[in-house]
Amino acid sequence: MRLSAFHPLTALVYFAAVLAVTMFCFSPAVGICSAVGAFLFCAVTQSCRQTASDLAFYSFLTAVLTVTNPLFSHKGVTPLFFVNGKAYTKEALFYGLTAGLSLTAVIMWCKALGKVLTREKLLYIFGRKTPKAALVITMTMGFIPKLKRLHRQLLDALNCSGANISDSRFDRLKKDCTVFTALCAGTLERGADTAASMKARGYGIQKRSFAHSFKFRAWDGIFVATFSVIFALVLIFSAKGELSAAFYPVIKLENSVFPVGMFALLCAFPFILEVKESIKWKYCLAKM
Amino acid sequence: MKKDIALLIVIILAAAAVIKGVDIQSVDEYYSLHSDDTANAAHTVTLTVDCSDILDNYYMLDKNLRDECYVPSDGIVMPAEKYVLREGDTAFDLLEKATRCGKIPLDYQGSEDNIYNTVYVRGINNIYEFSCGPSSGWTYTVNGESPDKGCSQYVLHDGDSVEFYYVCDYTKEAVK
Secondary structure, eight states: OOOGOOOHHHHHHHHHHHHHHHHHHHOOHHHHHHHHHHHHHHHHHHHHHHHHHHHHHHHHHHHHHHHHHHHHHOSSOEEEETTEEEEHHHHHHHHHHHHHHHHHHHHHHHHHHHSSSSSHHHHHHTTOOHHHHHHHHHHHTTTTHHHHHHHHHHHHHHHIIITOOOOHHHHHHHHHHHHHHHHHHHHHHHHHHHHHHHHHTTTTTTTTOOOOOOOOOOHHHHHHHHHHHHHHHHHHHTTTTTTTTEEESSSSEEHHHHHHHHHHHHHHHHHHHHHHHHHHHHHHHHHH | OOHHHHHHHHHHHHHHHHHHHOEEEEEEHHHHHOOOOOSSSSSSEEEEEOHHHHHTTOOOOGGGGOTTTSSSSSSSSEEEEEEOOOOBBBBBHHHHHHHTTTTOOEEEEEEGGSTTOOOOOEEEEEEETBBBBBBBBEEEEETTBBBBBTTOBHHHHTTEEEEEESSBBBGGOOOO
């Protein structure tokens, strides 16, 4: 059973739990576990090329955060050198690295969430109680892919009209600016259009009916119970301060192996399920 | 192509301006400043750095700072010492020179970064603003009086006695 085959609520609660720990336990161990778990899941559900480009981009993001943090924060007892008379410290460098890892992890989990919880599932979860919020969430989730598509269309249209004459970088930059302006205008127009057309169709006036057949099965119960226990254990340990880290004035990592291991297991769940399913599929094919 | 070259030149110029404005010193270089001999100097001033107010509010202090090397048991980070006064030196110049000589970490907000046009001392010896309660921070007196100027605006005179001291709650602190 893949994570996407579970009941939408199961998946939503799972992501909420993982994101909560990632955001509120600021420690390198948590950041690494979370980022690796999310990254592995994304890697098995998308193309290798996309994975490589993700890896490059998020490594770069983390590196930038790591290197720039000591320029703004001068706390810490170990100066490496001095920039304009202010200390560039090891502690601040390490703090930046942890911040970068946490940020990467949160972005990757949101990406995974987008893969698992499709618009239909989100509408199913939020549509009954808060139709307006559901519409906003689904529109937001679909925003980036739509933007990419529109960008491609605009670029193609411009190229077809003969704007692709110059190899100069300056001209290309100018062209990108033109496309970007048109993109912003187009997106705004589409947003207003969607809102108006949904209103015209009476969305949100009465309770919406659904034709989905999402059932909360025994497997959902087992899965929720398992990760609730792990989540509770992680929470207890973090309340005891065993998942925290202090960076200033000296780095103090108070991570015990058990809670970190538990959290790593929690993060690896979607990846393990995905790999298990693909092995099963290959095995079935081989038997035929 | 011409536009490309122009763009490249602009980028190079911008990078050069950034690099020129950045001065990188090694740790040894930064701390290699030695205090001048005060015996024959015409003008001298005295500096003390005191955090003894923390000792009365120790329970409020950040747990990671509860150590002899950050808050000494007598509360004196730098005991009263004489320094040579150069023409036009401000209270902040004195503090910076003294902390560099004594190899004590100093962190501050530059005068160009706030609306008061004066340097704000954020932390000395890793004791920072807000390290000991939400209204705590560093302030200073000259000859026992609180000046109505920032520390990088106050020009010192011969024989002045400057004290930088830590306040745990400035709302309860009487102006000296």
